[in-house]
Amino acid sequence: MYPCDNLGLSCYNQLTMEGLINGKAGYFGVRIVELILTLFVVSFFTFAAFSIIPGDTARVVLGPNATEAQVENYRKQTGLDKPVAERYGDWIRGAVTGDLGESVSFRKPVSELISSRLPVTLGMSAIALIMVIVISYPAAMLSSRRPGHALDHILSVFGHVIFAIPPFVLSLLMIVLFANLFGFISIGRYAAPSEDFAQFLSCMLLPSLCIALPKIAMTFKFLRASMIEERASGYVKTAKSHGLSDVRIMVRHVLPNSSVSTITVISLVLSDILGGSLIVEQVFNLPGLGRLLLRAISVRDFPLLSGMVLYLAVITVVLYFIADIAAAMIDPRQRLSERARP
């Protein structure tokens, strides 16, 4: 398809591991190996972080008032008396089978706690991601039609300013604004998605918007640049000279060619959205993973903390992986270049 597909690969061979195995299957194979390796390192980091806690872990968890017998008992219970390597093995084995141990403060399985809080965080992130795509595309299209035009300037300046406001500050300002303008705020009235889905969505809307807005500004910036670049290229001139309408050129020709950069941007935005939702749900008082995380931090509930960190990291790694694969499927050129994440 692309002339560089064969030419480029031959010199690429010498540079990286990916080149060792030619073709699509090889590429995906290498990526999967890489995924597993990354997951392993991530889990190791997580485990290591909680193993190098200054002082005696059992002592820290139980507090200064615990007796020596209690501490000893806790060590036996949680396997802290075993060597580090064995503990890591046990922990990984548990994590793979979905058993992340028991929370110290809630006295419940960690996996149960996480899954009960997951709908809020993931729902909020998903809605925010949809908002990013739905808003940034049309805005970038409008803006790139006539670069330097008044509309372009307005959108760009607006984008810059929004980009600079931290999500939680945006949330606070939004709450004040909405309360004064419309007399309603949706904070506090949380409903589980299984009970009242419409209510669940409506109380997610504002928080999601607050996470999404800075990322919309960022995506808009990237998209606008890539669309302006595409519009200056030869095939757009050809299409124009053939008498195609502006809209058609935009949708059928420019959009598909700039879609790969979009996937790159989305994979960039993902972890920020997840991280942002951890803070924003605190502002809106939503029972998500962020609240659980803070609670775990404040009572130093390390089994719960390590479980949550691992869980969130694995979600991010897998989503990155999916974005990479999707980019490679859409555009074979992507497979030739190094991972495009800056």
Place this chain on the structure above:
Amino acid sequence: MTASKTYRSPSRAYYVTGAVLLGIVILAFILSLTGIAPSPNATSAAEKLQGPSAAHLMGTDNMGRDVFARCLAASKYTLLISVTGVLIAFTAGVITGLLAGYFGGFCDRIIMLFSNSIMCFPGILLALVAVAVFGPSLFNVVIALGVVFAPTFARVARTGTIGLLSQEYIMHAKVLKVRPSRIMAVHIFPNLMPQLLPATVIGLANMTLFESGMSYLGLGVQPPDASYGKMLADAQSYMMHYPWMIIFPSLMLVCYILGLYFLSEGIRISLGGESR
């Protein structure tokens, strides 16, 4: 050519706006050192929740503390944390990035695997957990943020180094048996600056975003010391009726971050990137 039609760089507007916005925060920092404002931590039950006036330029908060004085004091921590944090991230990231890019092969694989793995964690999560494990102190916050931001610098340095390796002057240096450490420090590092400079400025802005978020959650700058995030967290219950408590800290915070973004945009454009 008339005198009025002097050349104006397209990046000029960005530099000017960025400098003005940053200037506000730096001015606040300087003022906080002069002791012109009342003590930022002095409480006064008689003066709580007062609106802006001549005595209290930005009003007082729920504990009767002067918001103006606290805004000034908070700029100190914002600047301190972002600058030292970026310094740590820059040093660690650039050194590992140079090593990975220059030596390539196994060394590159290992370093990139580690930096990719760090990037897999949502940054704020990593910083929060580090602080949770080691305890919330200014030092720990700075170290945690430095580690979280190091991979971005490593990436930039590595990509730039790989690009420079094919340059003739590097090859010459290699042929002349110049020590690798000297090639990296004298020949490669200065030429990475065009990429590293915008990354550094953006890093400062992003680090401030993180720090304010952490302080908002109570895991950054510890009370009673003032920080913008903490001030906003305190203001949350009062913001409906006492908006000055929330407006001024957010304005200062946005000034700093926006100023940095504009500055980086200016740098990028003057280094040959097209205007976005």
